Amino acid sequence: MSGAAATGVARRLVIGHLFADLLNLYGDRGNIATLTRRAQWRGITVEIRPIGRDDGDALTDVDIAFIGGGQDAEQVAVAQGLQALGPALVEAVRGGTALLAVCGGYQNLGHAYRSELVGDLPGPGLLDAETEAPRGAPRRVGGIVIQLEEGSPIAAGGRASAERAGHAGAETRLVGFENHSGLTRLGPGARPLGRTLVGWGNNGGDGGEGLLAYPDEGGFAGVRIGTYLHGPLLPRNPHLGDYLLACALGRTRQDPALEPIPDDAEWAAHAAFEARWRADWERGRRMSRTRAGRLVERLENLVGF
Ligand code: GLN
Secondary structure, three states: OOHHHHOOOOOEEEEEEEOOOOOOHHHOOHHHHHHHHHHHOOOOEEEEEEEOOOOHHHHOOOOEEEEOOOOHHHHHHHHHHHHHHHHHHHHHHHHOOEEEEEOHHHHHOOOEEEEOOOEEEEOOOOOOEEEEEOOOOOOEEEEEEEEOOOOOHHHHHHHHHHHHOOOOOHHHEEEEEEEEOOEEEEOOOOOOOEEEEEOOOOOOOOOEEOEEEOOOEOOEOOOEEEEOOEOOOOOOOHHHHHHHHHHHHHHOOOOOOOOOOOOHHHHHHHHHHHHHHHHHHHHHHHHOOOHHHHHHHHHHHHOOO
């Protein structure tokens, strides 16, 4: 029995969905559904709270803040909204709110996002990263597999669950789907969420994907995660969902130990996705070694595949 249950204190979690009406590409809302169900399966009561530009006050007791992806037009509105909401959001994450930002949201929460379409959009710098979509940049579209760092607490938390499901080792990786033309560069001290095994990630050059700042790093008590992984991300990565939940419960001194739940379907989906996109990536790599293959790639980029 968990500590909280033993003392009779019901655990409670507030999830803040930032700019939900603007950034909701590729079913990113599924991340909220996953966090909610994984919490409820542990008997934790969940409130989902939409957070818009003028809702800074409503952020004070938010345990997990989530922001999804979107297109450049919506990102302009989000950047404007962040002028108002940004200080309260920064304050909340300083105080311990866990943050998960996907794709467009990841770009918006860095120092700046620049593209031909939107010009120069400033961000609150909650994530130490900058993004630019250079003129004519190809869209990076496809499945992505990343390797978490050695000794990752995200992997450690998922080890037993992956093993029970017959997928030992899968917990050291995350899978998802990327679709972006923005290239993200991390600040000098920032750590990527993982290293790409398949796909492009932050900029296709340095091998990094996303950004991860552990709790209490850089003056922020809350964990901060930015990533290009849609999918949505969390249903196929139960270890990441549980890591966010544990961080969020820990911040309010509720028992962060999460009772094991069966994750066979989740790990099976993770493994199937990884196998399919590894094969696709290998095929693409073989193609790019031939002239005909490179031509097909260029055509695919032109028509926006
Ligand atoms: N506008 C961004 C890009 O294409 C974000 C896309 C997204 O959120 N999927 O780089």
